[in-house]
Amino acid sequence: MYDMSPQDIERLAELSRLRIDAASIPALQKDFQAIVGYVSSIQNIETGNTGHTRHDIANVMRSDDEAYESGRFTQDILDQSPDREGDYIRVKKVL
Amino acid sequence: MLKFSHIDSIEKLHQGYLSKDFTVREIIDDYLAHIAAVNPEMNAYLEIFDDIDDLVNRAEQMIASGDIHPLTGVPVAIKDNMLYKGKISSASSRMLEHHRATYNADVVDNLLTQGAIIIGRTNMDEFAMGSSTETSAFGITKNPRDMTRVPGGSSGGAAAALAMDGALISLGSDTGGSIRQPASFCGLVGLKPTYGSLSRSGLMAMASSLDIIGPLTKNVDDAERSFYALARHDENDSTSIPQSMRDAVTSRIPKKIGVPRSFLAQDGISEDVRLDFEKSLKLLEQAGYELVDIDMPLLEHALAIYYILMPAEVSSNLARFDGVRYGLRVEQDTLIDTYKESRTQGFGPEVQRRILLGTYVLSHGYYDAFYNKAMYLRGALEQAFKTLFADIDAFVTPTTPTGAFRFGEKRDNPLEMYMSDIFTVPANIAGVPALSVPSGQDSNGMPLGLHITAGYLQESVLFAIGKDFERMRDAQA
Incomplete structure (x- = not known):
């Protein structure tokens, strides 16, 4: 059984940068018990010696000589920010 | 009812254009009038684009000059997670309710080049997470075959738009069944192409190693035409299949x-x-x-x-939504609380559930x-x-x-x-x-x-x- 305590849920919420109301924790516990219980079924399957890579595609990065000119997308990107000051994105001070 | 409902395939549409039985304008006006009548009840489309006229004019010029591509003049619906420059693409989430695309998805570019008529964007489960389109932040979409039932999901709006005769083809995205399940629920053909065959550039990421764009259509022939019209190598998608690998495929006659x-x-x-x-x-x-x-x-x-890999990738892909660079910001006293509050108010319950689940399966001791x-x-x-x-x-x-x-x-x-x-x-x-x-x-x-x-x-x-x-x-x- 995969029982998750309210503290476990709060810890996951903290890692996920989400705020979970105390009132919604019991429902989440129930959901997770069902879902994690279900997906745990894979732990008993023998995987043999197969690896977990498949892609035959390699060297997908573009070469440096085709770089676009500096600043070409700057305004488009900054315009998306909810709060900016000049060419900076404004946020609350961290320290 | 659609006046041109008998024109129910790309082949018939193109034959009609070429023999001048009708014009692109007549077809699109017919569709738009029909959508205006049925969409308020169905909620398949979240928005009908305001520059369709330009696309119609261009398609008519292309046809007049004999410059005809597989999707020229074809009315197409796109899912709300595909970028179309300058237009809102919200993934049916509060998080991106006012987000305007800064560039075109490769499929959108391809549609425009071919002279397709992009009608509007369709409702979906929030960030493509769901099987019924009920997790959309912008209301449910009804199944045109029975209004008391779901159209499936996550491409439920795409399926309903087509089933209600609001487009001739719909583009959806499929991470675990999000094209095929709604197609089945609404009586349509749905294709999930080979991973990497159509570009993911400009498709909002859900689970990047599984996501693919594909068509919903009224028949297999249209699915085939749409697939070959939209599949191509794209250097902006690092997992796009190179041309050499496509050329090396030997087709076989199935038995x-x-x-x-x-x-x-x-x-x-x-x-x-x-x-x-x-x-x-x-x-x-x-x-x-x-x-x-x-x-x-x-x-x-x-x-x-699937329910391990998908949430793992979801939790990682959706980490980018922090209220800083784009999307919803709910200002709080500290930066960390701003992240939390923006994400908590921006994401619905199913998205939050999958982020938490993904965080769990990736966390130390469980990885x-x-x-x-x-x-x-x-x-x-x-x-x-x-x-x-x-x-x-x-x-x-x-x-x-x-x-x-x-x-x-x-x-x-x-x-x-x-x-x-x-x-x-x-x-x-x-x-x-x-x-x-x-x-x-x-x-x-x-x-x-x-x-x-x-x-x-x-x-x-x-x-x-x-x-x-x-x-x-x-x-x-």
Whole structure:
């Protein structure tokens, strides 16, 4: 059984940068018990010696000589920010 | 009703344009009038774009000058997670309610170059997470076949837009069944192409190793035309299949179709679905296919593998939404609380559930037991598929375990909702193509689908079998 305590849920919420109301924790516990219980079924399957890579595609990065000119997308990107000051994105001070 | 409802394929539409039976303007005006009448009730489209006139003019010029591409003048709906420069693309989330795309998705660029008419953006489950379109932040979408039932999801708006005659083709995205399941629920053809065959550039990421764009259409021929019109290598998608690999594919004429009997024996599959599937098998036999039983125990574990890998990638991909660079920001006293509050208010319950689940399976102490194990099993499934498709051309199952369900029926039971994807996820995990073709009806009169899976880049096999099946089905009706 995969029982998750309210503290476990709060810890996951903290890692996920989400705020979970105390009132919604019991429902989440129930959901997770069902879902994690279900997906745990894979732990008993023998995987043999197969690896977990498949892609035959390699060297997908573009070469440096085709770089676009500096600043070409700057305004488009900054315009998306909810709060900016000049060419900076404004946020609350961290320290 | 659509005046031109008899023009129900790309072929008929192009024939009509070429023989001047009607103009692009007449067709699109007909569609727009019909959408205005039915969409308020259906909520398939979230927005009808305001520059359709320009596209119509351009398509008419292209046709007049003989510059005709596979999708020229074709009315197309796009899902709300595909970027169209300057227009809102919200993934049906509060988080991106006012977000305007800064560039075109490759498929959008391709549609515009070909002179397709992009009508509008369609409703979906929030960030493509759901199987009923009920998780959209912008209201439910109804199933045009029965307004008390869901259209499926996550591309439910795409399916409804097509089923209500609001477009001739719809583009959806499919991570675990999000094109094929709604196509089946609404009586349409739905194609999940080979992973990497259409570009993911400009498609909002859900689970990047599984996501693919594909068409929903009214017949297999349109799916085939749409696929070849939109599949191409794109250097802006690092997992796009190079041209050399596409050229190296040898097409084969399908003869042998597998039936995974033990996979079909599990609980939760409705009697109607079983009966319809057996009828479909008979039609395939009558069409001359050899049916063979196949045994692949890993298929039964595909859904569990999926519900580890998908949330893991979701939790990672959606970490970018922090209220700083774009999307919703809910200002708080500290930066960390701003992150939290923006994400908490921006994301709905299903998205939050999957982020938490993904964080769990990736966290220290659980990573090996869940994520890593699932990745090994994914490798094993890919290997098993390779071996399987060396011997047979395709295998078939029903598309869904039941027909379309009622609103609210599965909303409070996530695991039961997840079971909707049981037949469709294996193709995503292995990266191979799969097609859903309407096969019959359940006892509620709701459509059911036949699900055909083929080998890597073997879309042509799907189209050949799909067309034969359509022909046999229609001959019998």
